[in-house]
């Protein structure tokens with residue numbers, strides 16, 4: 008449904024640095040008129056024209072290639088013109104300015120892809136995959152984003168949504184024959200069908216969660232008692248003095264996120280406030296944030312002082328209870344004559360390190376790389392990227408479906424229908440069939456400008 012009064016947007020589509028060639032892209036009803044005014048020549052659809060690009064005063068800014076894509080056969084589905092100039096940021100900015108003088112508006116981040124979504128060229132999960140493809144840190148992640156962009160994830164969501172819709176129709180029809188028991192209205196077949204659907208949803212949920220891990224990388228949270236050397240370790244792993252280190256217990260108060268690459272594998276490290284009883288209000292807030300961050304962690308890196316590894320253990324044990332993996336570090340090994348014998352309860356792994364001398368850091372790197380690779384799934388074949396948002400929507404759909412099955416078992420058809428409707432809507436949020444406007448704003452604003 009093309010919006011009648013949509014304006015025409017312009018932005019640099021290529022990266023911010025100087026390059027051989029840079030592209031200014033226009034999209035909207037006036038794209039052709041503005042492009043022709045800049046080029047001072049007529050543009051034919053899908054032809055590469057060599058043209059001179061002019062500023063608003065008529066002076067030549069550059070020469071380059073102009074392309075015109077007539078609606079709807081373009082990336083956005085709207086009229087699109089591309090001006091491919093030399094990749095000088097100064098020239099490209101002047102070209103955008105010339106387009107603005109001629110009536111275009113500077114595009115917001117993600118606005119081209121948002122229009123592609125609104126024009127039905129991409130669904131929401133595919134538009135998100137465009138951003139994930141651009142941001143992909145390695146080829147494995149890029150391939151997985153490419154599969155999501157090709158609709159591999161969306162098709163599986165839509166297939167389940169279609170089955171859910173059929174089930175809804177069945178239940179709604181049965182409600183209209185309220186006098187008859189559901190079993191005479193194909194109730195057994197419906198129950199089997201919902202069972203299959205629950206299995207399909209579960210399989211997709213697992214795949215999406217792998218995709219989420221592939222996209223986000225390993226989320227490792229560094230925890231431990233104050234002064235154990237957590238911040239020093241973050242700095243040693245990051246290779247720069249990101250976090251403040253002092254000999255005062257309670258130095259770190261807020262969370263500090265740092266993305267590091269270990270032999271090409273990306274992982275997020277989070278430094279946290281030391282955990283202990285008491286502390287001032289700021290420190291307690293810091294500990295609260297640390298606990299919140301641990302809820303999302305894939306790995307807890309527990310840093311202890313090698314000289315006194317039992318200090319603060321109870322506070323830590325509670326905090327890490329729900330983290331799927333733990334790696335224990337005895338730091339300040341340089342202050343010990345010989346490594347201690349201490350180990351955590353269940354035979355979990357312990358590494359002896361020194362943030363100061365760098366001893367043991369190579370082994371730590373190797374272990375982190377293994378964990379990060381295992382986390383993303385060593386074999387990316389067939390994988391697609393997904394986001395936390397998608398996984399949460401699938402979870403919510405699965406919960407509603409379970410509710411629907413329970414209600415059906417009790418012959419409460421109205422509540423069965425309602426739960427199925429909820430499940431169907433949750434799936435619709437993934438592809439954007441069902442959406443709130445602020446959701447769109449939230450998603451597209453995290454794109455880069457010109458995309």
Ligand SMILES: Nc1nc2c(c(=O)[nH]1)N(C=O)[C@@H](CNc1ccc(C(=O)N[C@@H](CCC(=O)O)C(=O)O)cc1)CN2
Pocket residue numbers: 076079080081082089
């Ligand atoms: N120069 C340039 N390169 C680019 C893009 C772009 O916008 N411009 N893209 C931007 O992300 C990506 C490619 N995406 C695109 C998707 C669809 C169409 C397009 O014109 N589609 C029409 C025609 C299809 C055809 O004839 O094959 C259509 O789908 O109707 C163009 C680019 C990557 N490379």
Ligand SMILES: Nc1nc2c(ncn2[C@@H]2O[C@H](COP(=O)(O)OP(=O)(O)OP(=O)(O)O)[C@@H](O)[C@H]2O)c(=O)[nH]1
Pocket residue numbers: 231232233234235236237238239240251252253254255256257258259260279280281282338339340341342360361362363364
């Ligand atoms: N000898 C030695 N000292 C270390 C080592 N790692 C850290 N330290 C020292 O221990 C003190 C505390 O280090 P931090 O990194 O600030 O400790 P933290 O765990 O982040 O402390 P809080 O933020 O207060 O919870 C500092 O004086 C560091 O220089 C190490 O491997 N060996």
Ligand SMILES: [Mg+2]
Pocket residue numbers: 237238239250251252258259278279281
């Ligand atoms: Mg610290």
